[in-house]
Amino acid sequence: MSLQDITNDQLHALSFASAGEQARALAEGRVSAVALLEHLLARIDRFDGAINAVPVRDDERARAAAREADAALARGERRPLLGVPVTVKESFDVAGLVTSSGNPAFADNVAREDSLAVAALREAGAVIVGKSNVPLGLADLQSYNAVYGISNNPWDPARTPGGSSGGSAAALAAGYVALEIGTDIGGSIRIPAHFNGVYGHKPTAGLVALRGTGVPSGRHAERDLVVAGPLARTASDLELALGLLINRDPLLAKGWKASLPPARHARLSDFRVLVIDQWPGSERSVHERQVSERVVDRLRTQGVQVSRPADLPPGLLPDLVRSHRVYRSLLGSSLAAPPALSEAAQQRLEALSPEDDSADAAWLRASTLRHSQWLQDHEARVALRHQWERFFAQFDVVVTPVAPLPAFRHNHDEPKDARTYPVAFEDGTREVRFLDLFAWAGLPVLPGLPATSFPIGLDDEGLPVSAQAVGAYLEDRTTIAFARLLEEAYGGFIAPPGYEDNVAVATPATPAAPTAPAA
Numbered sequence: 198m199s200l201q202d203i204t205n206d207q208l209h210a211l212s213f214a215s216a217g218e219q220a221r222a223l224a225e226g227r228v229s230a231v232a233l234l235e236h237l238l239a240r241i242d243r244f245d246g247a248i249n250a251v252p253v254r255d256d257e258r259a260r261a262a263a264r265e266a267d268a269a270l271a272r273g274e275r276r277p278l279l280g281v282p283v284t285v286k287e288s289f290d291v292a293g294l295v296t297s298s299g300n301p302a303f304a305d306n307v308a309r310e311d312s313l314a315v316a317a318l319r320e321a322g323a324v325i326v327g328k329s330n331v332p333l334g335l336a337d338l339q340s341y342n343a344v345y346g347i348s349n350n351p352w353d354p355a356r357t358p359g360g361s362s363g364g365s366a367a368a369l370a371a372g373y374v375a376l377e378i379g380t381d382i383g384g385s386i387r388i389p390a391h392f393n394g395v396y397g398h399k400p401t402a403g404l405v406a407l408r409g410t411g412v413p414s415g416r417h418a419e420r421d422l423v424v425a426g427p428l429a430r431t432a433s434d435l436e437l438a439l440g441l442l443i444n445r446d447p448l449l450a451k452g453w454k455a456s457l458p459p460a461r462h463a464r465l466s467d468f469r470v471l472v473i474d475q476w477p478g479s480e481r482s483v484h485e486r487q488v489s490e491r492v493v494d495r496l497r498t499q500g501v502q503v504s505r506p507a508d509l510p511p512g513l514l515p516d517l518v519r520s521h522r523v524y525r526s527l528l529g530s531s532l533a534a535p536p537a538l539s540e541a542a543q544q545r546l547e548a549l550s551p552e553d554d555s556a557d558a559a560w561l562r563a564s565t566l567r568h569s570q571w572l573q574d575h576e577a578r579v580a581l582r583h584q585w586e587r588f589f590a591q592f593d594v595v596v597t598p599v600a601p602l603p604a605f606r607h608n609h610d611e612p613k614d615a616r617t618y619p620v621a622f623e624d625g626t627r628e629v630r631f632l633d634l635f636a637w638a639g640l641p642v643l644p645g646l647p648a649t650s651f652p653i654g655l656d657d658e659g660l661p662v663s664a665q666a667v668g669a670y671l672e673d674r675t676t677i678a679f680a681r682l683l684e685e686a687y688g689g690f691i692a693p694p695g696y697e698d699n700v701a702v703a704t705p706a707t708p709a710a711p712t713a714p715a716a
Contacts, residue, residue, distance in 0.1 A: 216375035230266035230280030250367035252345035253328035279322030290409040299342025312409025329364030359389030366393035384638025387650035392604035394661030402645025432681035460678030466500035529563020539612035589669035647673040651680035
């Protein structure tokens with residue numbers, strides 16, 4: 198099939214199709230890999246000057262890979278992503294391309310081989326188009342750096358697409374590619390997914406091999422708390438990608454293989470759901486309230502058993518405040534060479550009382566944490582994982598906001614830890630510290646639980662709104678299935694205005710009648 202044989206309407210219809218749908222179109226001969234690639238490269242040319250989601254392009258090698266995919270398809274080969282164009286977060290090694298993590302010191306750091314995750318995509322037949330933008334050192338909720346510049350949100354270029362997988366989520370929302378891979382230690386998959394209205398999955402800790410991510414390229418060591426996982430425009434693509442990304446470490450493959458349990462339920466009405474919308478000791482934001490109201494309304498319409506923290510017996514729900522202190526401690530001590538504290542932060546550290554056991558104090562002490570304290574925090578982490586396992590004997594998922602606000606306007610003030618962001622509350626808008634934006638994102642990170650971010654429409658300003666479903670250890674398929682069932686009932690991804698490419702966005706399905714009494 199030549200490019201001339203394919204109508205513009207056929208190509209436009211694939212701009213916002215899922216990776217699975219694109220793979221089926223290729224396998225059925227409705228489009229060629231070369232035609233699909235050229236169409237999506239043209240979209241990047243057209244839109245990315247304003248977005249800068251994919252600053253690293255690999256057009257000619259992508260064209261060669263697309264030609265090879267077409268030849269393989271013609272021979273009758275079938276692979277899950279054969280001929281499907283994808284991009285990957287800049288911090289993943291791609292042979293022949295620079296891995297800098299946005300740091301000018303590594304601007305010439307050319308990777309010699311693919312990371313294990315990228316190799317998995319290639320083996321599945323994916324065509325690597327290029328690499329998406331990140332913050333400096335992957336350490337921000339905004340994606341800008343001195344190597345590649347600033348990435349903007351397709352919904353509003355004055356706002357951030359998030360970080361650190363910000364370019365990844367923006368590339369999906371703008372219709373460049375249908376699948377991306379990112380990393381997450383503080384919401385770096387889920388928050389960008391939320392800010393751009395796409396899906397993101399933080400896998401169970403240790404499930405996806407991290408070899409070949411970060412700088413210098415070729416790294417073998419895996420930073421504590423970090424996971425790698427997929428971002429997509431549909432929940433089904435998260436499931437597809439997760440299956441490709443697991444069991445990739447050749448050393449581990451000699452002795453064991455992860456076999457994830459199936460999703461707990463096939464119907465929404467069978468799920469037992471706890472919804473939390475207010476962090477203990479904090480005021481609930483307008484955004485958090487909107488998220489919970491929308492989710493609870495949809496779930497109860499579907500006959501889902503919905504509970505709130507006040508409904509629980511004492512001691513069933515782990516102590517979120519205590520857990521967050523340990524999370525900040527291990528997060529701040531997860532770098533071998535942590536950046537120096539700002540002058541103001543150093544002064545706060547020196548003024549700390551030895552008895553101060555707050556999350557703020559834990560963060561300030563983390564970069565010089567004694568190994569003995571790290572071991573105590575690690576023990577608390579493992580104990581917490583078992584506490585959550587007991588909780589998930591009575592519930593299937595916990596649903597929370599992803600962040601206390603939608604995508605915010607660019608703010609590059611220094612020092613970063615002194616930045617504040619406007620958050621709307623019932624009695625007005627107040628400035629919230631950078632550190633206080635991570636409570637929901639950190640909830641599943643410390644115990645290593647899977648969490649799936651899923652879109653639930655737009656807010657009053659027309660910005661994407663998302664929630665996250667947190668599940669039991671190694672039960673990734675349950676949180677993804679929960680997001681997929683909501684997507685089937687209410688719709689999911691919406692294309693940003695101006696990027697539709699003359700394609701009508703699918704109308705959400707009419708909700709089915711409840712199959713069980715509303716909770």
